[in-house]
Amino acid sequence: MTGVREKEGVTLEELKERMAEFARERDWDQFHSPRNLLLALVGEVGELSEIFQWKGEVPRGLPDWKDEEKQHLGEELSDVLLYLVRLSDICGVDLGKAALRKLEINAIKYPVKLCKGSSKKHTHINADKNNFNGDSGSAAATEGIRSDSKSSSDADV
Numbered sequence: 001m002t003g004v005r006e007k008e009g010v011t012l013e014e015l016k017e018r019m020a021e022f023a024r025e026r027d028w029d030q031f032h033s034p035r036n037l038l039l040a041l042v043g044e045v046g047e048l049s050e051i052f053q054w055k056g057e058v059p060r061g062l063p064d065w066k067d068e069e070k071q072h073l074g075e076e077l078s079d080v081l082l083y084l085v086r087l088s089d090i091c092g093v094d095l096g097k098a099a100l101r102k103l104e105i106n107a108i109k110y111p112v113k114l115c116k117g118s119s120k121k122h123t124h125i126n127a128d129k130n131n132f133n134g135d136s137g138s139a140a141a142t143e144g145i146r147s148d149s150k151s152s153s154d155a156d157v
């Protein structure tokens with residue numbers, strides 16, 4: 001399967017399959033170890049950072065950027081995504097499922113009523129509030145989600 005597809009949406013599953021095929025065709029499974037993929041991912045995050053380096057804050061939507069700059073940005077974002085998808089696959093983690101579960105954990109850690117309009121870390125929110133009685137419930141609920149899963153190492157609540 002080659003060529004750039006122009007279709008609207010893509011699933012993580014599809015990206016996973018395409019990366020697996022890409023590696024298989026090149027006999028690169030031998031190189032796609034967890035550690036190698038992690039280092040490649042971090043390298044690509046570095047390349048992504050370089051695009052923003054020294055520019056200061058930039059407005060959302062990057063209205064002043066040239067098409068080529070945005071295309072380059074898309075390429076670096078894609079490298080990060082592709083290595084992340086591949087790393088998850090090689091580690092036997094269902095990334096979509098893990099991400100949905102993490103969203104649930106996040107929602108519990110950051111209840112709207114405590115966090116609206118504030119960018120504080122959850123540890124500071126909990127320290128600041130004394131009279132919110134949802135806290136222990138929130139922590140218990142988070143634990144509940146965690147204990148539902150075999151893996152508990154993917155989030156640092």
Ligand SMILES: Nc1ccn([C@H]2C[C@H](O)[C@@H](COP(=O)(O)OP(=O)(O)OP(=O)(O)O)O2)c(=O)n1
Nearest residue numbers: 019022023028031044047078079080082083086
């Ligand atoms: N062993 C490899 C090498 C590359 N790729 C894929 C995943 C990335 O999407 C892309 C990374 O390719 P490069 O290492 O050539 O990095 P760049 O595309 O960023 O090029 P450059 O570093 O020249 O800017 O290719 C891969 O899956 N496995």
